[in-house]
Amino acid sequence: MNPVLYDLRGLKCPLPVMKTRRKLAAMPAGALIQVDTTDPLAVIDMPHFCNEDGHELVETAKTESGHRFLIRKR
Numbered sequence: 704m705n706p707v708l709y710d711l712r713g714l715k716c717p718l719p720v721m722k723t724r725r726k727l728a729a730m731p732a733g734a735l736i737q738v739d740t741t742d743p744l745a746v747i748d749m750p751h752f753c754n755e756d757g758h759e760l761v762e763t764a765k766t767e768s769g770h771r772f773l774i775r776k777r
Contacts, residue, residue, distance in 0.1 A: 706735035706773060716744040720752045727758065727776050734776045735761070741769035749774075 709726055711719045719740045727736060738749065746763070749772045753760040762773040 704733070704735055706737040709736055709738045712739050712741040712768060714740070714742060716742050716748060718742075719745050720748045723749070723774070724752065724756065727756075727774070730776050732776055736774050736776070738772045738774065739766065739769065740772070743769070745772070746770050 707726070707730065709723065711722055714722070719738065719742050723736070723738050730736065740749075749770075750760055750763070752758075753774055757777040759775040759777070760772065761775050764771045
């Protein structure tokens with residue numbers, strides 16, 4: 704299953720987490736989403752969000768402009 708690409712670059716906290724939560728709500732269980740962010744706080748916020756909501760943080764990667772998160776919906 705290919706991940707849904709979700710470009711949230713340019714948005715500041717708490718928007719990346721809020722928008723990711725809303726997007727995941729519309730996706731089936733087990734779906735993958737790849738979130739790109741430039742918010743420096745996302746590296747703290749996204750793992751916390753996944754832990755709180757029970758999603759699997761499959762991968763975190765540093766990118767040229769920020770971070771990329773691969774998340775599997777619970």
